Amino acid sequence: MIPPLPPAARSRAALGLTAAAARGRFELQVCTACGAVQYPSREACHRCLGIELAWRAQDGRGELIAETTIHHSHDPYFRERLPWRIGLVRLDAGPSLVAHLPSACPAAPSRVVVAVRLDRAGRGVLIAFPPEEPANMSDDRQLREMSCSVKSRKILVTDGKTPLGRALVRAVLAAGAGRVWVGHAGSWKDLPDLAALGALPGVAFVPLDVTDGCAVRALAGEIGGDVDILINNAEMHGAPGVASGGGLETARAEMDVNYFGLLRLAQDFAPALRSRAAGGASGASAWVNILSVFALSSFPAHGTFSASKAAALSLSQALRAEMRCAGIRVINVFPGPLDDESSRALPAPKLAPEALAAAVVAGLRDGIEDLYPGEIAQEWLARYRDDPKVLELELAVAEPRR
Amino acid sequence: MTRAAADYADAVLAAPVTVPYVRHSIRSAHWFVARALAGLLETSGLAKADIDGLSLGSFTLAPDTAVGLTQHLGITTRWLDHLPLGGASGIVALRRALRAVQAGDADVVACIGADTNHVESFRLGLGNFSVFARDAVLPYGSGGPNASFAFLTSYYMRVHGATREDFGKLCVAQRDNALGYRHALFKKPLTLAEYLHARPIADPLRLFDCVLPCAGAEGFLVMRRARAERLGLPYVLVRSTMERHNAFAEDPIQMRGGWVLDRERLYGDAGVGPRDVDFVQTYDDYPVMSLIQLEDLGFCAKGEGPEFIRANSFTTDGTFPINTSGGQLSVGQAGCAAGFLGLVEAIRQLSGRNLARPVPRARLALVIGFGMITFDRGLCCAAAVLAGSNA
Numbered sequence: 061m062i063p064p065l066p067p068a069a070r071s072r073a074a075l076g077l078t079a080a081a082a083r084g085r086f087e088l089q090v091c092t093a094c095g096a097v098q099y100p101s102r103e104a105c106h107r108c109l110g111i112e113l114a115w116r117a118q119d120g121r122g123e124l125i126a127e128t129t130i131h132h133s134h135d136p137y138f139r140e141r142l143p144w145r146i147g148l149v150r151l152d153a154g155p156s157l158v159a160h161l162p163s164a165c166p167a168a169p170s171r172v173v174v175a176v177r178l179d180r181a182g183r184g185v186l187i188a189f190p191p192e193e194p195a196n197m198s199d200d201r202q203l204r205e206m207s208c209s210v211k212s213r214k215i216l217v218t219d220g221k222t223p224l225g226r227a228l229v230r231a232v233l234a235a236g237a238g239r240v241w242v243g244h245a246g247s248w249k250d251l252p253d254l255a256a257l258g259a260l261p262g263v264a265f266v267p268l269d270v271t272d273g274c275a276v277r278a279l280a281g282e283i284g285g286d287v288d289i290l291i292n293n294a295e296m297h298g299a300p301g302v303a304s305g306g307g308l309e310t311a312r313a314e315m316d317v318n319y320f321g322l323l324r325l326a327q328d329f330a331p332a333l334r335s336r337a338a339g340g341a342s343g344a345s346a347w348v349n350i351l352s353v354f355a356l357s358s359f360p361a362h363g364t365f366s367a368s369k370a371a372a373l374s375l376s377q378a379l380r381a382e383m384r385c386a387g388i389r390v391i392n393v394f395p396g397p398l399d400d401e402s403s404r405a406l407p408a409p410k411l412a413p414e415a416l417a418a419a420v421v422a423g424l425r426d427g428i429e430d431l432y433p434g435e436i437a438q439e440w441l442a443r444y445r446d447d448p449k450v451l452e453l454e455l456a457v458a459e460p461r462r
Numbered sequence: 463m464t465r466a467a468a469d470y471a472d473a474v475l476a477a478p479v480t481v482p483y484v485r486h487s488i489r490s491a492h493w494f495v496a497r498a499l500a501g502l503l504e505t506s507g508l509a510k511a512d513i514d515g516l517s518l519g520s521f522t523l524a525p526d527t528a529v530g531l532t533q534h535l536g537i538t539t540r541w542l543d544h545l546p547l548g549g550a551s552g553i554v555a556l557r558r559a560l561r562a563v564q565a566g567d568a569d570v571v572a573c574i575g576a577d578t579n580h581v582e583s584f585r586l587g588l589g590n591f592s593v594f595a596r597d598a599v600l601p602y603g604s605g606g607p608n609a610s611f612a613f614l615t616s617y618y619m620r621v622h623g624a625t626r627e628d629f630g631k632l633c634v635a636q637r638d639n640a641l642g643y644r645h646a647l648f649k650k651p652l653t654l655a656e657y658l659h660a661r662p663i664a665d666p667l668r669l670f671d672c673v674l675p676c677a678g679a680e681g682f683l684v685m686r687r688a689r690a691e692r693l694g695l696p697y698v699l700v701r702s703t704m705e706r707h708n709a710f711a712e713d714p715i716q717m718r719g720g721w722v723l724d725r726e727r728l729y730g731d732a733g734v735g736p737r738d739v740d741f742v743q744t745y746d747d748y749p750v751m752s753l754i755q756l757e758d759l760g761f762c763a764k765g766e767g768p769e770f771i772r773a774n775s776f777t778t779d780g781t782f783p784i785n786t787s788g789g790q791l792s793v794g795q796a797g798c799a800a801g802f803l804g805l806v807e808a809i810r811q812l813s814g815r816n817l818a819r820p821v822p823r824a825r826l827a828l829v830i831g832f833g834m835i836t837f838d839r840g841l842c843c844a845a846a847v848l849a850g851s852n853a
Contacts, residue, residue, distance in 0.1 A: 066601050066604075067589065067596070067600045067601050067604060069589065069596050070596065070597050071593050071596065071597050073597075074597035099598065100593075100594045100597045100837060101597065106711075125617060125714055125715055126612075126613040126614070126616050126617040126715060127613070127616065128605070128609055128613055128616060128664045128665050128666075128667075129664070129665045130603040130605040130608075130609055130612075131661070131662040131663055131664060131665070132605070132608065132661075132662075132663045133603055133604045133605055133606075134584070134585040134588055134604050135585075135600070135603075137604075138603050138604050138605075144603040144605075146602045146603050146605070146609065147613075148613045148617075148838065150714040150715075156714050156715065156838055158598060158602045158609075158838065159602065160602060160603075168616070168617075168620070169620075179601065181601075183601060185601050186602075
């Protein structure tokens with residue numbers, strides 16, 4: 061049985077809050093004509109009736125003016141989690157709002173900082189934090205319901221043979237993962253680095269070639285019922301251009317790993333995760349896909365790779381929609397070039413695998429759905445959000461680097 | 463200040479009718495409207511064909527509205543209004559119907575508030591109540607209106623020094639009033655200790671701070687005084703009314719309502735002051751709202767509600783009778799009918815048609831409406847000053 065989720069229905073105007081929350085940002089509607097900040101979201105400015113409403117980042121500072129602890133709820137999800145503490149906050153920017161209230165938040169009246177998280181239904185919700193965030197915040201009972209923290213969870217990293225794969229394994233272990241299965245295509249004895257991972261407590265190697273449907277199915281049959289968080293970092297990066305000849309071999313191999321590999325994993329692991337979905341401290345909670353910022357707009361010098369990642373992004377959006385109704389969060393990660401072999405020819409600043417791994421762990425903890433770690437990814441995102449067509453034009457004139 | 467409203471001349475209120483409340487009903491709202499209309503005809507001696515205006519307040523008619531009910535119940539009207547304004551429905555219906563009768567747009571308007579309550583309908587209704595509630599309140603624990611009023615109550619207690627005992631005194635007195643009213647859903651006395659130690663709902667609110675959703679209907683007729691006299695119907699006069707929506711939107715939390723903007727005119731038009739009022743029907747969905755309304759309508763200054771509670775007694779024979787049939791807190795909250803409860807009870811008290819214990823020598827009443835918590839505060843505030851025909 062699929063466990064109940066928090067209320068997910070929102071008006072279209074309100075979905076902007078969730079869209080920003082997916083990127084880890086707290087944004088509210090701001091009227092471009094008169095500057096009024098408003099909440100709840102509306103179709104027009106409540107002050108001047110302007111209809112040009114932009115979503116703008118908020119610092120979230122305000123005062124908790126009243127609070128309550130709910131002992132009775134009409135919603136099946138909250139009924140199982142009572143008592144539940146919420147507060148009424150007056151933002152310095154103007155609006156009053158209702159927010160979840162972690163136990164570390166002092167009683168009203170008190171200063172707070174409002175931030176946004178995705179809840180178990182995948183919808184952005186507001187949370188009032190104390191101005192100085194205490195260290196044990198991630199253990200808060202209510203916050204944990206929204207988090208996909210790796211702590212005590214059983215995790216599958218699909219490819220342990222790359223520097224990123226090894227960094228991911230070390231990062232989730234450092235953050236308290238209970239168990240890590242490390243996938244490897246071929247023999248793990250090929251790589252001395254991999255053998256070193258095997259010495260870490262909680263680590264087990266499992267054969268996993270995402271291009272082999274039978275192997276994927278066999279592994280799902282073996283451990284699929286135990287995996288809480290699946291991190292798919294299996295990747296093929298051939299980097300040819302498109303019109304420079306050379307046949308389909310590399311492009312086909314990229315699609316086989318980057319697109320069909322994800323599809324094979326989804327078909328065999330997703331049902332098992334979905335059936336074990338649960339919030340709180342145990343149960344299946346998340347699926348992470350390491351994509352590429354090239355999925356947003358083609359980087360022509362890596363045209364076929366970009367295309368395979370764009371295909372994977374589209375597939376992942378569909379997977380996310382199917383997993384959302386069970387409360388499993390699908391996180392897409394859009395790194396820029398990594399500081400590894402396949403991006404040797406690309407210019408700095410490149411992202412260290414350890415930095416990417418740390419960003420994944422933090423994204424899981426903070427309930428972010430779309431991660432753009434590193435300066436390159438952030439800049440691409442900013443350009444993309446400003447105007448995708450202009451970004452395409454900018455990329456088209458960039459010097460191909462081979 | 464805006465000019466005084468034209469008086470209501472000789473348009474009057476008559477034939478107060480209650481369709482007894484039940485906790486849950488398998489009937490639709492249409493059934494309750496039909497029972498109320500039948501009651502109005504029976505009480506007035508009028509025929510269906512005499513009713514040429516209908517004002518209907520309801521949340522649970524969907525997908526129908528008032529016009530669908532004309533066909534459903536086989537009435538032909540030349541004036542029609544549909545008011546899903548919750549706790550303000552009754553007074554708003556009254557204001558509009560009075561003007562229609564005065565202007566000659568209708569001769570007899572049936573004003574009815576009716577709602578049903580199925581076992582699941584309150585929970586399902588929460589999700590459809592407003593866009594703001596769905597976007598910005600329900601995802602936070604789905605405590606419903608209890609949680610919203612818990613904020614107001616805790617804030618009021620902190621800022622104005624009210625105690626649980628203050629609210630309890632009001633609730634206990636209203637329960638005492640309800641024991642004299644046969645349609646009240648609560649039939650047992652309530653002690654202060656029971657109130658204080660009841661099951662917690664949303665801190666600081668406990669069970670007896672919260673209205674009980676139920677099914678039921680209320681109604682009355684608006685017609686010319688001469689018509690009422692010809693029919694031999696006791697009637698009630700309306701001295702003045704007000705309604706105000708979305709007042710004080712910039713207040714961080716609702717500690718006052720639109721009554722503040724209009725009370726001077728309300729009393730001015732009525733030619734009376736708060737001291738002249740013999741009893742008050744507050745909109746008591748939660749006791750904190752009664753205190754806020756008493757302050758906003760000039761019975762005491764802002765923040766002096768707790769002192770006012772401690773200095774008065776609120777039963778029908780008390781120093782300040784409130785919610786003389788028990789109020790919603792002891793009778794039940796039948797959707798939009800709740801916006802009619804105090805009004806219909808006041809018509810009874812002032813026209814000698816009592817079902818509840820009479821307030822001795824009652825001639826002037828203040829009835830208050832309040833409704834529609836679409837996000838963090840009630841948007842609709844309304845009030846009416848009613849007078850007995852001998853006042």
